[in-house]
Amino acid sequence: MLGLSLQIVLNGVTTGLVYVLMALGFTLIFGIMRVVNFAHGELYMAAAFAIYVLNGKLGWNYVPAIVFSVAFAGLLGSVLERVLFRRVIGNEFNCMILALAVSIALQSVALIAFGPDEVGAPRPVTGVLRLGPAVIPADRLFVGGMAMLLLAAFYVFLNKTHLGLMMRAVAQDAEIAALHGIQPKLIHTAAFGIGSLLAGAAGALMAPVYTVFPYMGELPMMKAFIVVVLGGLGSLPGAVIGGLLLGIVESAFATMLGTTVAALVAFGVVVAIIAIRPEGLMGRRA
Amino acid sequence: MNVRLGSIVASLIGAMLASAWLPANAQDVLKIGVIGPMTGPGAQWGLATAGGVQIAAKEVNDKGGLKVGNKTYRVEVISYDEQYKAAVAISALQRLINQDGAKFVFGPVSSAGTLAVMDIVKQTKTIGITGAYSRKALDPSNPYMFRVYSVATDFAQPMVNWLKKNVRADLKRVAVINPNDETGWDSDKLLNDTYTKNGYTIVAKELYERSVRDYQPVLTKILAERPDIVDLGTAPPASAGLIVRQARELGYKGRFIKIGGSGPRQIIEGAGKAAAEGVINYLPADEQNPGYRRLAAEYKKMTGNEMNPLLVSWYDGAYILMAAIQSAGTVSDTDKVRQSFAKALPYKSVLGGTIRLGGKETYGIDNQFLTPNYIGIIKDGDVVTAGQAE
Numbered sequence: 113m114l115g116l117s118l119q120i121v122l123n124g125v126t127t128g129l130v131y132v133l134m135a136l137g138f139t140l141i142f143g144i145m146r147v148v149n150f151a152h153g154e155l156y157m158a159a160a161f162a163i164y165v166l167n168g169k170l171g172w173n174y175v176p177a178i179v180f181s182v183a184f185a186g187l188l189g190s191v192l193e194r195v196l197f198r199r200v201i202g203n204e205f206n207c208m209i210l211a212l213a214v215s216i217a218l219q220s221v222a223l224i225a226f227g228p229d230e231v232g233a234p235r236p237v238t239g240v241l242r243l244g245p246a247v248i249p250a251d252r253l254f255v256g257g258m259a260m261l262l263l264a265a266f267y268v269f270l271n272k273t274h275l276g277l278m279m280r281a282v283a284q285d286a287e288i289a290a291l292h293g294i295q296p297k298l299i300h301t302a303a304f305g306i307g308s309l310l311a312g313a314a315g316a317l318m319a320p321v322y323t324v325f326p327y328m329g330e331l332p333m334m335k336a337f338i339v340v341v342l343g344g345l346g347s348l349p350g351a352v353i354g355g356l357l358l359g360i361v362e363s364a365f366a367t368m369l370g371t372t373v374a375a376l377v378a379f380g381v382v383v384a385i386i387a388i389r390p391e392g393l394m395g396r397r398a
Numbered sequence: 399m400n401v402r403l404g405s406i407v408a409s410l411i412g413a414m415l416a417s418a419w420l421p422a423n424a425q426d427v428l429k430i431g432v433i434g435p436m437t438g439p440g441a442q443w444g445l446a447t448a449g450g451v452q453i454a455a456k457e458v459n460d461k462g463g464l465k466v467g468n469k470t471y472r473v474e475v476i477s478y479d480e481q482y483k484a485a486v487a488i489s490a491l492q493r494l495i496n497q498d499g500a501k502f503v504f505g506p507v508s509s510a511g512t513l514a515v516m517d518i519v520k521q522t523k524t525i526g527i528t529g530a531y532s533r534k535a536l537d538p539s540n541p542y543m544f545r546v547y548s549v550a551t552d553f554a555q556p557m558v559n560w561l562k563k564n565v566r567a568d569l570k571r572v573a574v575i576n577p578n579d580e581t582g583w584d585s586d587k588l589l590n591d592t593y594t595k596n597g598y599t600i601v602a603k604e605l606y607e608r609s610v611r612d613y614q615p616v617l618t619k620i621l622a623e624r625p626d627i628v629d630l631g632t633a634p635p636a637s638a639g640l641i642v643r644q645a646r647e648l649g650y651k652g653r654f655i656k657i658g659g660s661g662p663r664q665i666i667e668g669a670g671k672a673a674a675e676g677v678i679n680y681l682p683a684d685e686q687n688p689g690y691r692r693l694a695a696e697y698k699k700m701t702g703n704e705m706n707p708l709l710v711s712w713y714d715g716a717y718i719l720m721a722a723i724q725s726a727g728t729v730s731d732t733d734k735v736r737q738s739f740a741k742a743l744p745y746k747s748v749l750g751g752t753i754r755l756g757g758k759e760t761y762g763i764d765n766q767f768l769t770p771n772y773i774g775i776i777k778d779g780d781v782v783t784a785g786q787a788e
Binding site: 116119120123127223227228229230231232235240247249322323325326327328330331362363364366367368370371372374375 | 436437438441442445578604605606607609610611612614615616618619622636639640644647648649664667668670701702703
């Protein structure tokens with residue numbers, strides 16, 4: 113029983129860390145621009161395909177391939193903000209519809225370019241690590257470790273760098289920030305890019321763990337949405353707590369009662385949070 | 399305004415007169431619909447459906463078309479994605495019948511989709527040729543629905559017989575994993591009954607949601623029961639590959655068998671060569687057969703992708719349907735066509751074996767194309783045919 117419990121927690125934490133990466137970017141974009149970016153999952157997918165092509169097809173080394181793939185997602189996000197989202201920022205409903213349209217368009221582009229088949233990206237790390245009676249696949253451990261590194265880097269970025277502080281200022285009050293010489297539009301582009309970069313990091317890291325296909329972003333996007341509702345829309349600590357909580361709860365229920373019950377519980381928790389504490393676990397009251 | 403209206407009417411009359419003067423065969427088109435999952439984890443099966451029918455149609459068209467009575471028809475294939483969802487399958491069928499005017503439809507491939515369209519097929523007298531695994535897909539009260547290949551109900555017992563002969567006799571603890579839908583429920587019950595009847599012990603039976611890619615929680619539960627054999631049931635091939643890989647990562651060292659939808663190459667793609675080694679698969683076709691290789695090359699030329707073995711059955715099925723239409727001498731009277739399947743079959747498959755019509759004993763109606771089944775084992779990243787499931 114101890115072994116099973118340990119395995120449940122390990123499965124949950126490694127999965128939860130990926131949810132955190134996805135949710136951080138999602139909530140960053142919402143916190144600064146009030147955009148519910150339903151195309152976030154497609155940035156995850158874009159980076160996954162990028163690493164599949166670079167590492168799997170063109171034979172690039174894994175490290176430059178992952179750096180390029182993550183940067184590609186970040187750049188794509190910045191371009192989307194600059195070309196499309198900037199026109200509708202301030203109107204949450206239009207932003208949501210635009211995000212849905214971008215999501216479908218990116219899926220279709222991937223479908224045309226790569227077809228509907230699920231393909232496998234090369235695995236940079238293989239094998240398992242034994243922890244008493246439990247095991248952790250080495251690739252999951254690698255993804256979890258990278259996710260924690262990115263989390264730490266993101267924390268330092270937001271709290272110690274000039275750009276990070278400007279982002280926080282715009283998130284708190286764009287008008288006051290503008291009065292202090294910060295250009296909110298530039299911050300928007302940067303925030304969208306960094307949020308997309310985080311989605312790209314999750315996608316590029318997870319591509320070798322699962323399979324790569326045009327619709328692969330839908331489920332992580334849904335999880336990111338659950339996580340940010342759970343933690344509080346726009347709250348970064350909330351995204352971390354929500355992601356880990358969702359990962360562990362899902363792991364426990366899926367192991368004990370099956371994946372259907374786990375999905376039911378995840379959405380049930382969201383409904384309960386919205387009913388009891390609409391701002392989420394760590395969100396601010398409007 | 400009147401002048402414009404007059405010119406439109408004149409144009410319409412002109413077009414009607416012109417069409418009346420055109421030779422009849424320039425207009426005659428036989429529309430065949432295809433409904434299958436073209437996207438998502440089951441896409442390999444849907445693409446095999448469309449691919450098989452399209453290759454057969456192209457071959458017939460290249461030879462001048464399908465001669466029915468004194469007319470020659472160009473065969474047109476119209477395909478729709480059912481996304482493995484019942485509601486989408488219904489929309490696709492209604493579109494095929496009402497907008498495209500198709501009276502013959504291959505698919506749906508999913509059991510949920512097939513059960514959802516059963517009534518429409520019957521009411522509209524559309525010939526449906528499904529690929530669904532559910533036993534309920536063939537119903538004595540619905541003579542318009544046929545099935546294109548033998549399904550697990552037909553080959554589960556032969557495969558377990560093979561297992562008993564070829565795998566260590568002390569491996570008796572079996573775990574079964576299936577998707578949580580009509581296809582999976584049916585497979586779950588069938589495999590439970592078949593293994594139990596043959597002296598095996600079912601130690602775990604798990605259902606998962608099709609959208610899931612992280613099978614570790616489900617596998618953690620299954621592997622806690624220490625199975626000797628894990629049956630992947632009707633898990634789509636890409637999902638089955640991930641299940642195999644994740645189970646190996648969690649330390650599972652036993653055997654895998656898949657008594658359900660085929661796709662060993664996708665299992666190798668998802669699991670990796672090492673993890674997929676030794677997986678026992680149901681195969682609807684012998685990959686070493688020259689007919690198979692010809693079709694695989696044709697499919698590769700057409701799409702650039704590797705062929706799923708199920709394509710062979712859909713290819714044969716398309717020829718069987720066209721033979722039934724020719725035998726009935728009509729493309730519009732579907733009652734005559736459905737009765738003509740008994741004349742079109744037995745039919746010699748592109749692989750050389752014989753496809754017969756049957757199913758009355760199992761399903762209460764002779765609407766099942768009984769196809770030969772094979773057993774394949776993954777060895778060193780390739781699929782080796784180990785024998786026929788008889």
